[in-house]
Amino acid sequence: xxxxxxxxxxxxxxxxxxxxxxxxxxxxxxxxxxxxxxxxxxxxxxxxxxxxxxxxxxxxxxxxxxxxxxxxxxxxxxxxxxxxxxxxxxxxxxxxxxxxxxxxxxxxxxxxxxx
Numbered sequence: 001x002x003x004x005x006x007x008x009x010x011x012x013x014x015x016x017x018x019x020x021x022x023x024x025x026x027x028x029x030x031x032x033x034x035x036x037x038x039x040x041x042x043x044x045x046x047x048x049x050x051x052x053x054x055x056x057x058x059x060x061x062x063x064x065x066x067x068x069x070x071x072x073x074x075x076x077x078x079x080x081x082x083x084x085x086x087x088x089x090x091x092x093x094x095x096x097x098x099x100x101x102x103x104x105x106x107x108x109x110x111x112x113x114x115x
Contacts (some may be wrong), residue, residue, distance in 0.1 A: 026063070029085065088102055
């Protein structure tokens with residue numbers, strides 16, 4: 001009887017550990033960054049900003065992903081996947097880029113949505 005209890009307990013423990021290590025599902029967010037003169041940034045400045053952001057993303061790990069950004073006027077709108085707004089705020093603090101507004105994406109539509 002004892003021999004069966006130990007393997008079952010080990011199996012339950014391994015399952016519990018696997019569940020505890022399962023990452024949280026990623027939510028998509030739009031981040032509005034107020035950056036004066038963003039639309040006039042040179043390709044080199046944009047490259048440097050992307051490199052800085054990528055370095056912080058690498059340090060934070062795979063739970064946060066930068067999808068792409070739109071540079072328009074004095075703003076940069078970034079699309080990120082992350083399990084929480086807190087992780088996006090952490091990226092903003094570490095990178096030095098403002099995150100003036102963080103909004104979870106409720107839905108994505110495009111012209112094919114009309115079909």
